[in-house]
Amino acid sequence: MRRRQLNRIRGRRIAMVFQDPSTSLHPQLTIGRQLTDHVRTHLRLSRDAANKHVIELLERVQVPDPEHALRRYPHQFSGGQRQRISIASALACDPEVLLADEPTTALDVTVQAGILQLLRGLTEERDLAVLLVTHDLGVMSAIADDVSVMRQGRIVESAPRHQLFHAPQDEYTRSLLDALPGARDDAPGTAPDTGGADEVEPAAAATKGSDRDV
Secondary structure: OOHHHHHHHEOOOEEEEOOOHHHHOOOOOOHHHHHHHHHHHHHOOOHHHHHHHHHHHHHHOOOOOHHHHOOOOHHHOOHHHHHHHHHHHHHOOOOOEEEEEOOOOOOOHHHHHHHHHHHHHHHHHHOOEEEEEEOOHHHHHHHOOEEEEEEOOEEEEEEEHHHHHHOOOOHHHHHHHHOOOOHHHOOOOOOOOOOOHHHOOOEEEEEEOOOOOO
């Protein structure tokens, strides 16, 4: 596929939220410049229309005082706010698929819960498919519809969340769950006790479904 064809897909049909927003947001450009340039490129909006669109997005992802936020730089926001801005940027052109690479790893537990709740809400209201890459079984348990567990770059098991947590088939999946006491006993949709989660390194992709044709 040629670069021009890829550019029509990147950010437009498929968008990405990176693990660390401090490195994915340009430190020398205002938030407004970064978000409106993206929108004007793909949606062909005027400057005023792009500003209005971006302000509405920042309001939706709960960034305080979005009009003032447009004139600020990434370092002037907290880590959680920067990640919300990254999500707004990814959603700016109404993509069909959102790839989220460890989007909560650098955040504390309280902020992490807010980001996961935001992703869940956006998925439902925008008919958006989310592919969430994470090493945190608690995150998978809280947000995924279906889960694929990977080992050494290969998928070893794929199943609906409830089935995978309560009746895993693969030995590697069982060993990961056995490392987290109580993980299989939690109700679907609630994060298990991940007391030792940082020591467990499952590579997994969790997906939220969409009815769109991708």
